[in-house]
Amino acid sequence: MAFFRDLVEVADRVTQVASRKEKIRLLAEFLEKLSPEEVPIAARFLAGEVFPEYDTKELGVGYSSLKQAYSVVRHASILPIAVQPLTITEVYRTLERIAGATGEGSKNKKIKLLQSLLSRMEQREIDFLLRVLFGEVRIGASKGLLLEAASKIANVPISDVLHAYMVLSDVGDVLLMAREKPSMLGRAELNLFHPVKPMLADMAYSVEELFQEHGAPLYLEYKYDGIRLQIHIDSGRVEVFSRRLNRITEFVPDVVEKVLGNVKAEKAILDGEALAVVDGKPVAFQDLLKRVRRKREREKFFRELPFQLHLFDVIYINGRTLVKETYSSRRSILQEIVTSDELLAKMKIVYEKEEAENFYKEALSENHEGVMSKRASSFYKPGIRGSDWLKLKSYDTIDCVIIAAEWGHGRRSGWLSNYHLGVLDEESGKFLSVGKTFKGLSDAEFEEMTKKLLQLKTREEGYTVYVKPEIVVEVDYSEIQRSKRYPSGFALRFARIRRIRFDKSPDEATTLGELRRRYLQKMQNKELDEEEG
């Protein structure tokens, strides 16, 4: 039986050391000593999780509830003198009770339970638990290093551990298997209706890069701006899972119907993307979101925003796991079992740069995000982001003025790290915010930017420092969205700073009118009429 404070102790030590090997050693050493019941719980806590990733349990406790619970405990200045330290299991059981509270009065009940937990803890334990509940333990180790620790404990290659992670989809369960049945790690079989972590893609910035990385011919696919779906089929039963492994079958009846009608396979696990299409055109992502997880007026939204399905991979078929088959052979199998081409992601094998450019342009002209390039000889690597899959997306650039900045956290503390981006509203002569970004600057640039911004400071409220609008930054973004949050009426999606333009003055920045013009241009004729009307 281990105490929660032992876990905190090891987390602190892991934080202290910079070496990853040493972090792994410390984690393995600790997890080896725990009881089988404690192992998965401790492993998840260290990864900033409470429940398994495939689990539907929700804590329903976030920043606000934590703050509320913590403020009461902090002011309660009664130090527990002879209180028995909490065990790891006791902490977990209370968190389960917090997750279990629903309905009227549940919020207060959750906070009460949280208070009871915190009141039995030392400051160090409180700090750690809060970080677990935020999902940001910040010990310089997370799932990746925990899986390395599993490999060390079980004394098997990391590839066996990754195989088990694919099957189990949870670090806690993997660590338990490493402890109890290490020889099973490399041999476990995929289970239908237990979701697998989807394979992810790295960014690419040009067609040349795709050729350089993957070589000719390229296997290109359209990249759709929708939601990732993993579809499990077994004898007419279909279940659908999201990228984060949530079961969302009841939200996608149209997808289920398409699969039942067009996939010839007794058992299969398919990978694809769904997007909402109206009048033959994909709707903006923010509109597609309206029907994801919707309950109210469900039928209406499902009808008005019908999903189109584009399958691009198959990782299991009729008892055979295909992750160790090449992408090109998986794609062939997929094409054999899917009877309608409409259900496939559009794909083309190209040999020349120009063909690739044309395919990319074609995808963009149909209002899709861009293209994916997939290495033909590559295996399916669940949960791994690597260069086997590359995404090439389009983006635009504008010049914004920094109108405020927020103090950073963690390794960014002491720096102004998050910048409010403004564009000039010609009518009022004021700079209006179109969103924030914390991406694109190097440490040295944060340092310099912080100094410059503090010189321009007009006032400070909480974490936010307001400044005279003088510094211009070139900002890349992937889409202009309608916004209720910002008075400008627009927000940039995926905004990041390309470079700082100390050479430019604020009056050279992009105007709101220009932004509006770009937004309307992207909206095709039909939507444009609605906006004007």
Next chain:
DNA sequence: TTCCGACAGTGGGGTCGCAAT
């Protein structure tokens, strides 16, 4: 010896459901 792949950390906007107000 240098290079580069995988990880961890830092945070973005929008949307819904739900409990509290």
Next chain:
DNA sequence: ATTGCGACCCCACTATCGGAA
């Protein structure tokens, strides 16, 4: 009826360590 919170869709980018080249 409205508001605020929490969960979950979509993520991009830089620094770092340690094995690959």
